[in-house]
Amino acid sequence: MYGCNAYKKISVMEGFIMPSIMREEAIPKEKVILAKNYPIFVADTIGVTSPYQKLHWHNVLEINYIKSGTGYYIINGQKFEFQQGDVLLINSNDLHCAYETKDLVMTVISFDSTWFIHNLRFDPELFSPFREMGKHYMNLIPRDHPAMGKLRSLLFELQEEHVGEQRSYATVVYSLLLQFLAIVNRQCRIEGEGGSEPSISERQLEKMRQVIMVMEQNFAHPWTLEELASLVYLSPSRFSEIFKRAVGMPPLLYLIHIRLEQAVTMLEGGHMKVMDVALECGFRTLTNFNRLFKKHIGMTPKASQKQHS
Template sequence: MGTIKRDWLDLSKSFPLQVSDNIGVVPDFNRLHWHDSLEINYVKQGEGIYLINGRTYTMREGDIILLGPNDLHRAFETRDLVLQVTVFDSALFAADQRYEPDILAPFTEMNIRFDNLLDRDNPAIGELRGLLLDMQREYRTRADSYRAVMRAQLARFLAYVNRNFSKAPVGSASRLRGKQSLARSVLQAIHEDPVRAWTLQELADIAHLSPSRFSAIFKQTVGTSPLNYCLQIRIGQAIQLLESTERKIIDIAAECGFHNLSNFNRVFSTHVGRTPSQVREGRQKQ
């Protein structure tokens, strides 16, 4: 079985920033995917579920979700979901990093200083919502100098996230940043053999660490435990097969490393919020 592939987003080279509304969950969002571009999701309406790097987030109206480079993610609609999606290339702020090196920290230090789902109770969240809506208005009307205005609004958004939503001091973040490299080789191995029944010892051996030390570092940098991440990858493969083939569910479960159908159904429902049969039926209705 192939690995989960990277998406290549078609952003304009002259101005790599775009804003759009997704009503419901379009197919590209409804499958497990990742990309190099940076992404901001604002829930304008309704409710849904986001699976990000093996963690499940419930999203509702007013929530803001940040997706960094290489974040493995997938969205589900639970009720009348409308997402404003802002996507941009980090190159947009290449010059700014000379004067403000941490401008992209909300993405580059994800799971170190920042969470994917911004705290909905933070008093600063309202101002962030306003900036995202203002950016979309500029993008739609395209009045004179709209690119400069949008870029300034996005820079302000990032600065306010940096200022108000960091969960760790900058000093501790710099110490934690080095730990990310320890997880990268492990993530690569998992993605090269996604349905393998990895053990914690095998993964720790790749990082040349004890299982307990490796598990702590992996959770700190990725946001979930190593085995839960592996489980989510296997579930993602099962979803792709449910949606793209007519194979029996028991055969899909076995190919994805689940040798007990009732256990597969239970684990799948816990992580996805729907049964395998419901995922297949939903795809057939699209």
């Protein structure tokens, strides 16, 4: 839990208290639970579910291999467009979200770095690709990188071993991931100050974290752009510009996504009327709710409710 002294209350708006000073955990770290004796998760994902279209961060390291389709990541305010054959590395403290543009299928590998703690005694640079991200390494390893053939082969074999669960598969998965990390460390390093300058500063990113937390906690409030901007003492135009760089979409569109995600959850419960769900989630009219729900979710609210009843 976060310490109470990490927050300073300065004003009250429409019945809720507005925090002005927050720690980095303004967007709570997602704690991924992995088995202690085999701390790795490997799976193919189709598209990007709504929770991962929102900014998040977690306590594990992540490797993504793009099997097909296209999309993009927003990582610490930088946009990385990807397509089939690309690999992405995501550090445990990277604030990120992902979006599909077309027919996206990717292999997601999440693992606990402490699994390799004994290897660091004789190879302390093993995790340099994550520690030195943005300086000597990039989040995106492009499909035409000279090392990609070997990296791709290791990831394919790793997934095959993980799924097959034959004798000693955990040892084989461990060794394949170790090889992958070593090759990235050796062949993907950019000498000199090769990384690009972040498009958004850490201070700006922290301000956006603060606003997002308030939006998610008070999603039904009738926010205006001016109100949101005032939370972090920015002009509406400047706030909108920074928010879009950090999140990948304008603030009020992001608010719609938050509300729709809440609406889907409420509809799944099956005991609320569609009109009541709309009002609870901050939509002023049923017509507007139906239109936005169909546009972003791909079906009507009633159809969604029936699907889960």
